[in-house]
Amino acid sequence: MCWLILIIGTVKNVMVKDTGLLCEEKEISAMYAKDQEKSQNNFNLKMNYIILDLEATCWKDRNIQKQNEIIEIGAIKINEQGKSLSEFCEFIKPKHNPVLSDFCKELTTITQEEIDAADTYENVIDRFKGWINLNEPYVLCSWGFYDKKQFQKDGELHQLNTEWLKNHISVKHQYAEIKNLNKPIGMGGALKKEKLTLEGTHHRGIDDARNIAKIFKAHFGKWNVK
Numbered sequence: 316m317c318w319l320i321l322i323i324g325t326v327k328n329v330m331v332k333d334t335g336l337l338c339e340e341k342e343i344s345a346m347y348a349k350d351q352e353k354s355q356n357n358f359n360l361k362m363n364y365i366i367l368d369l370e371a372t373c374w375k376d377r378n379i380q381k382q383n384e385i386i387e388i389g390a391i392k393i394n395e396q397g398k399s400l401s402e403f404c405e406f407i408k409p410k411h412n413p414v415l416s417d418f419c420k421e422l423t424t425i426t427q428e429e430i431d432a433a434d435t436y437e438n439v440i441d442r443f444k445g446w447i448n449l450n451e452p453y454v455l456c457s458w459g460f461y462d463k464k465q466f467q468k469d470g471e472l473h474q475l476n477t478e479w480l481k482n483h484i485s486v487k488h489q490y491a492e493i494k495n496l497n498k499p500i501g502m503g504g505a506l507k508k509e510k511l512t513l514e515g516t517h518h519r520g521i522d523d524a525r526n527i528a529k530i531f532k533a534h535f536g537k538w539n540v541k
Contacts, residue, residue, distance in 0.1 A: 363394060363452065364393040364540075366456045366524050367391075368462065375416065375418035381411070385466070386423075404521040405433070456486050490505055
């Protein structure tokens, strides 16, 4: 009889422990679901996601001591629901080196005629900021940090305020975190991972912006835009 009581007591203890584990698991699941809901709610707030890509003057010989200047801004505006609202694409005439190198023309497919007919950086950037609408919540999203740094350099060159660049994320680096990659990868590699087609011409600002937007939409709600 004593042995029977001992066994029952042991079973009861195990049941109590198991119940505790189940409760703990339920609490963790509830916390995770709450975090996911909070993250998703952030994407339900009013926000314009500006998916952008820049092209700049460049030379085959990287030892040439010339400042790179933006020659194209390509961007897609996506709202808080993940819907593409509009596009922005303009060429810019460089201040210091308005004649493109053969290497630059071949890489970007941008012609000298398009640059000759382009407006100045000051005027284009004013139109770009007007298109973004700085009075509404927005975040700039590019494949890496290069684009933000190039904007800052051109802003300094033309002695313009660059405070509007502070709301920025690198889709490239966050994509690596989302996919648990060892290191960030190129846009082309990310498109392949997502089984998405690279459309348009690589190294054209507007085409690259469209392709980055496809990756952004594929994981909409997962980006850390705080």
